[in-house]
Amino acid sequence: MPDQLVAPEHPVRVVAAAVEALDLSGFLSEAKAVEGHPGRPVTSPRLLLALWVYGIQQGVGTATELARRCEEDRAFEWLAGGVTVSHDRLSQFRVEHLEVLQQVFTDVVSVLLQQGLVSLEQVAQDGTRVRASASAPSFRRESTLGECREQAELHLEVVLAQKDDPELTRGQQATREAKARDYQARVDAALEAIKQQQARKKGADKDKVRASTTDADARVMKMADGGFRPAYNLQLAVAGEALGGPRTIVGVEVTNQGSDMGSVSPMVEQIEQRTGQLPERLLADGGHATCADVKQCAAKGIEALISVPERMAQAGQQGDHSPEVEAWRERMRTDEAKKQYKGRASLVENVNAQVKGRYGLTEVTVRGLEKVKCVALLVALAHNLAAHGHNLVEALQRRNSAPPTLAPPRSLSPQALVAPDGETSPPGLATSLPDGR
Numbered sequence: 001m002p003d004q005l006v007a008p009e010h011p012v013r014v015v016a017a018a019v020e021a022l023d024l025s026g027f028l029s030e031a032k033a034v035e036g037h038p039g040r041p042v043t044s045p046r047l048l049l050a051l052w053v054y055g056i057q058q059g060v061g062t063a064t065e066l067a068r069r070c071e072e073d074r075a076f077e078w079l080a081g082g083v084t085v086s087h088d089r090l091s092q093f094r095v096e097h098l099e100v101l102q103q104v105f106t107d108v109v110s111v112l113l114q115q116g117l118v119s120l121e122q123v124a125q126d127g128t129r130v131r132a133s134a135s136a137p138s139f140r141r142e143s144t145l146g147e148c149r150e151q152a153e154l155h156l157e158v159v160l161a162q163k164d165d166p167e168l169t170r171g172q173q174a175t176r177e178a179k180a181r182d183y184q185a186r187v188d189a190a191l192e193a194i195k196q197q198q199a200r201k202k203g204a205d206k207d208k209v210r211a212s213t214t215d216a217d218a219r220v221m222k223m224a225d226g227g228f229r230p231a232y233n234l235q236l237a238v239a240g241e242a243l244g245g246p247r248t249i250v251g252v253e254v255t256n257q258g259s260d261m262g263s264v265s266p267m268v269e270q271i272e273q274r275t276g277q278l279p280e281r282l283l284a285d286g287g288h289a290t291c292a293d294v295k296q297c298a299a300k301g302i303e304a305l306i307s308v309p310e311r312m313a314q315a316g317q318q319g320d321h322s323p324e325v326e327a328w329r330e331r332m333r334t335d336e337a338k339k340q341y342k343g344r345a346s347l348v349e350n351v352n353a354q355v356k357g358r359y360g361l362t363e364v365t366v367r368g369l370e371k372v373k374c375v376a377l378l379v380a381l382a383h384n385l386a387a388h389g390h391n392l393v394e395a396l397q398r399r400n401s402a403p404p405t406l407a408p409p410r411s412l413s414p415q416a417l418v419a420p421d422g423e424t425s426p427p428g429l430a431t432s433l434p435d436g437r
Helices: 011-021 045-057 063-072 074-080 087-095 100-112 142-162 170-198 203-208 264-275 290-301 323-333 336-343 342-357 369-388 390-401
Strands: 122-131 219-222 229-243 244-255 282-286 302-308
Touching: 011 045, 011 369, 011 390, 045 063, 045 074, 045 087, 045 369, 063 074, 063 087, 063 302, 074 170, 087 369, 100 244, 100 264, 100 369, 100 390, 122 203, 122 244, 122 264, 122 342, 142 170, 203 244, 203 323, 229 342, 229 369, 244 264, 244 282, 244 369, 264 282, 282 342, 290 323, 302 323, 302 336, 323 336, 336 342, 342 369, 369 390
Parallel strands: 122 282, 282 302
Antiparallel strands: 122 229, 219 229, 229 244
């Protein structure tokens, strides 16, 4: 019996139940339906999301490994329910739905807040560097990239000139042309990244700017071990109690800025947009400290417990002496603030350690800022589900079973219809879907 592949208390069943209860209609927003005609078979987005969430919880970070587990691991076999999922499909799903993943993550955080499973009384923020999928030699200056652009154009011309070569099949020629255009596009993206960076530089520093022909969004950053490598800056906001209990990720942001400065205000705005609430207390280290962020927190009524760096501890005549900044300096000198600030490490640094150690996000295998954001959101979903488990599943089920509120009738649109009659859905995820799919 397929259901006997895993024990009743196996954690994969929690993942399946949670994904069943989530609203995943956003993944089907681009679905097309024609009345009276069957659709082509497609892989259920519920299955794909469940595979990635459970795979991340097990430390699986690549689509190839995830596809292999579906054939060899009993928990993944039960989740797939006999459906064969290729690594190409898994890879595409992971990076093609940024806005929908944002909505799903927001939905989970909102349910946790509504059911009283998490509070924004205390939120800690920190950044960690994640190795990018680009090598150091791929970073070149503008003059070298100009030469690469000329070579890419010449190479594409040669490939197009050999279009009618009888020794090449149509598939081989298409592959050669696609690779030539891809390299040209990556060089163009690197040149555009150079221009964007030069706009923020002054004088001789403009000539030192470099960009990668492999991943134009990646930047060379100082890592935790003191070395410099291509990376992304992953910012997490974590809510919870310093003395124990679940740590819940309530904010996720990915940037290609090597510094954490100026990241507090965008994170506060993101939390407010997701939840409609503001943190009562925000904890962050000295690398996040800017006078603008302190003033923004004060304007919103947030108690900013941000470590005061030495450069700002004793402000000279040219320093910022506004009432909000002076109040922040005084507050961080008190014993109570120092005691509360100690909870920062047990909150966000604890989660950072799990993200890298348990979920394996020490480096990303995808390229581009938006794709890295997709990976970060999947990791955040996997963490929140692992942290709350059955409580989150019950909260989602209570939300779905609540009587609907009155709303104006909606007319059916092609986007609202789901007509893939041949849609494959695994037994583990198709037994009691709330929307009937």
